[in-house]
Amino acid sequence: MKYAFYPGCVSRGACPELYTATLKVCEILGIELDESVLEGASCTGAGVLQEKNERLGDTLNARTFAMAEKSGLPLMTICSTCQGVMAQANERLTADPDYRESINQDLKEEGLEYKGTIDPKHLLWVIVEDLGIDVLI
Amino acid sequence: MEVKFSIRRYDPESSNAVSHFQEYQLDLNDSSTVLDGLIEIREEIDGTLSLRCSCRSAICGSCAMRINGQAGLACNTKVIDVLPKDGSPIIVEPAGNLPLIKDLIVDFAPFWSKVNAVDPWLKPEGEEPEEEYLAPNEDMLHLAGVMSCIMCGACVSDCTVLAVDENFLGPAALAKAYRFVGDPRDDDDDNRLKMLNGNNGIWDCTRCMQCVEVCPKGVDPMGRIMALRDKAMTAGYNNTNGARHAKAFSDSVKHSGWLDELQLPIKSFGIFNIKAMIGLIPLGIRAQLNGKRPPIFHKSIPGADKVRKIFDKVENKI
Numbered sequence: 196m197k198y199a200f201y202p203g204c205v206s207r208g209a210c211p212e213l214y215t216a217t218l219k220v221c222e223i224l225g226i227e228l229d230e231s232v233l234e235g236a237s238c239t240g241a242g243v244l245q246e247k248n249e250r251l252g253d254t255l256n257a258r259t260f261a262m263a264e265k266s267g268l269p270l271m272t273i274c275s276t277c278q279g280v281m282a283q284a285n286e287r288l289t290a291d292p293d294y295r296e297s298i299n300q301d302l303k304e305e306g307l308e309y310k311g312t313i314d315p316k317h318l319l320w321v322i323v324e325d326l327g328i329d330v331l332i
Numbered sequence: 333m334e335v336k337f338s339i340r341r342y343d344p345e346s347s348n349a350v351s352h353f354q355e356y357q358l359d360l361n362d363s364s365t366v367l368d369g370l371i372e373i374r375e376e377i378d379g380t381l382s383l384r385c386s387c388r389s390a391i392c393g394s395c396a397m398r399i400n401g402q403a404g405l406a407c408n409t410k411v412i413d414v415l416p417k418d419g420s421p422i423i424v425e426p427a428g429n430l431p432l433i434k435d436l437i438v439d440f441a442p443f444w445s446k447v448n449a450v451d452p453w454l455k456p457e458g459e460e461p462e463e464e465y466l467a468p469n470e471d472m473l474h475l476a477g478v479m480s481c482i483m484c485g486a487c488v489s490d491c492t493v494l495a496v497d498e499n500f501l502g503p504a505a506l507a508k509a510y511r512f513v514g515d516p517r518d519d520d521d522d523n524r525l526k527m528l529n530g531n532n533g534i535w536d537c538t539r540c541m542q543c544v545e546v547c548p549k550g551v552d553p554m555g556r557i558m559a560l561r562d563k564a565m566t567a568g569y570n571n572t573n574g575a576r577h578a579k580a581f582s583d584s585v586k587h588s589g590w591l592d593e594l595q596l597p598i599k600s601f602g603i604f605n606i607k608a609m610i611g612l613i614p615l616g617i618r619a620q621l622n623g624k625r626p627p628i629f630h631k632s633i634p635g636a637d638k639v640r641k642i643f644d645k646v647e648n649k650i
Contacts, residue, residue: 204591237633243581
C-alpha cells in the first residue's frame, strides 16, 4: 500500500522520534510513504488557527486534500492533532458541496480543486483498517 | 440475554467505606438500556444500590454516569451496544470530576456553582418591550444545539482539564456562557467575554474533544468554547497567553507554512515575561539533551508564498 504521507509539524520539530519510528515501522509493514506529493502542504492549523478563523483552516486543509487527491494516493497522518483537525475539516468539506465549492474558489489560482474524496487516516487506522491488525502478530 | 454488570460501589456510612466493584448478573432484553439493568438490580437483587434517575427518556439529565469508562446517560445507552463481546461485564461507575456521595450518585454543587458563575440569564439593555423580546430566526438557529443542554454533567465528568484543575469553569458552564454571548437579545457580551477571558475560563480548554464525544445532546461544548475565544479576540481581549498563542501560531503558519515550535512558547508567554522565560529554560535544556529541540532556523515549506496568499484572501473575508 502506498500513501501520501503528511508528517505534520511536530514530528519534524519537538518529536523527531515519531518521524523516524514511523519510517521504520512502515518499512517493516510494507507501507510505502510518498512525502513528496505533500511537500508544499501547510500546517493543519491544529485547531489553533481555527480559533481565529475556521474557514481559513478549512481552506488550508482542502488545499492539502486536493494535493493528495491529485496524486491519487490515500492520505496518511501520524499526529493525533493533525488527524483530528483534518477529520473535522473534511467533515465540513464533504457534508456541504456548496461550502467546498466556495473554498475551492480560493484554491483555483494554484490550479487545485478538492473533490471530496480524501479520507485522512492516521497510521494506527491504516494498520487496523487497511492492513488488518493481524499484521502486528 | 445474560448480562453481567460490574458496578462501582461506595457507601460512606458503611463500616468499611472503600470504593469497590460489585458484580451482578441478570437477564435482559435486546432493547434494554443500562438504566433498565440498574433499576432491575435495585428492585430485584440489591436494594442498597443508589443511583439518580427520573425520565428514562434522555431529557431530565439525571442518570449521567461512566459506562465502560465513558460518560453517558444510562437511559439512552442500550445494553447490547456496550456489552463486551468477550463475556466480561459492563462496567458502571459514577460520573467523574465531581465529589462522590454514594455508589453512582455524585454531588452536583460544583457543577451548579460554575453554571451560576457565568450569569446564565438574559441581560438585555434599554427599555423593556411591551411584549416579548424579538429575535430573527436565523440569529437563534446556531443556539439551538447549545440550548439542548440538559445539564447532565457528562461533559464535566470526562473533561480532561477538570481532571487536573478543579477550578476550570468546564465545558457545561462555558457552553451555557456561549448561549448568552451568542444571543442577539443579550447586551452584556463585553462583561461576559471579559470574565470568560480570565483565569479558569475559555483559554484553559485543551481541545481534547472528549466533551463533544460524550455529550448525549449534540451541544458541542468544545466548539462553543472555540467560538467564545474567537469572540473574545475579536472584542479586543488579546492580552492572554491563549490569544498570543493563537496569534503566534497563525503568524508562523502564514509566514512559513508550518509551525515554528521554538518561537511558539516564547511568543505565547511574551518575550518580556522574564519569569516565564526563565521557567522555559529547564524545558529547553531537557529538549536539547534529549534530541527534541525544534530547529533553530525555521525553514519555510516549499511554496510558502502560496499559503500566505490564501491567508490574505481568506482573512479579509468576514
